[in-house]
Amino acid sequence: MNNYKLTIQYDGGRYKGWQRLGNGEDTIQAKIENVLSEMVGRKIEIIGCSRTDAGVHALAQIANFKISENLTESEIKTYLNKYLPQDISVIDVSIVPDRFHARYNAKDKTYIYKIWNEEYTNPFMRKYSMHVDGKLDLAKMKTACQYFVGEHDFTTYSNAKSKKKSMVREIYALDIEENAGFIHVKVRGDGFLYNMVRKIVGTLIEVGLGEIEADRIPAIINSKERVLTGGMADPGGLYLEKIDF
Known part of the structure; x- marks a missing residue:
């Protein structure tokens, strides 16, 4: 075999x-x-x-x-x-080897989310990124990132369809880079709940637009109230980038 x-x-x-x-x-x-x-x-x-x-x-x-x-x-x-x-x-x-298992042997996963942050749409990437026309404050978004890093109960940032026994996950790194009109949000962790990455990006966008303050994030995470996360980023901007074993 x-x-x-x-x-x-x-x-x-x-x-x-x-x-x-x-x-x-x-x-x-x-x-x-x-x-x-x-x-x-x-x-x-x-x-x-x-x-x-x-x-x-x-x-x-x-x-x-x-x-x-x-x-x-x-x-x-x-x-x-x-x-x-x-x-x-x-x-x-x-x-x-026979014992290799794609799911159970995974050590960590990296996702990247692409935001097109210009006043106009990008015709060639409109299906592969999320268009945010309001200017995002990257400094505020980077400050917000630090509150997600570490081990947390991410019930707030999961979807009601999540069936996992434990909602605890560890995010190893959450970084933001800007490149030629695109903002890339890269997150690496031991695993992610249903819709978790898109909900986190949604919160980062709200911070970047000045709709919420970054220092509210710990309270939002600890509340375990899904309604507090606000908007969820579109699926087309999200990519599974890498898996380490």
Whole structure:
């Protein structure tokens, strides 16, 4: 039995997220599983590391699956890229030890969120970033970032659909950079709850626009009241950038 690790890129704009939903075909997982199943002639299930939400993109999603066939990495990669939709690409296939598990072996994950911060829209990136036309105060946003770093109960920054037993997560780093009209929010942590990153970015935008003060964030986190987080950033600006094992 061979254990194969996939590194996958996708434009999540037309999908309902990573995770297969019943018999639905409009998820990333379903598309990949269907092609693999055709390849070997029986149903194949894959394990994905991060269950990205509907509309969210990935630069390096990781998944694994096991089959008894002795296929080369090149054969699998070529077959997948031939039959997958053009908005999903498998950029690497490698044989890994039998005990490798894409979800359980992940040490940390990095997401990046792209904000287009100009008065006018960006025609070429309108589906891949969030347009905020009001000038954002980066200094205030960077101050706000420090309140999220560390281990916290992020119930406030989760969605009601979150089914996790524990809402405690640790954010290792939260940084903001500006580059040619774009503001990039990069967050690295041990894991993230449903909608957590988009809710955090939504709060950072509110701070940047002067709608709330940065020093209110600890009280918002500790309140565990989801209604206090305000707006949630659009899904199209969010990318799963990297996973470390």
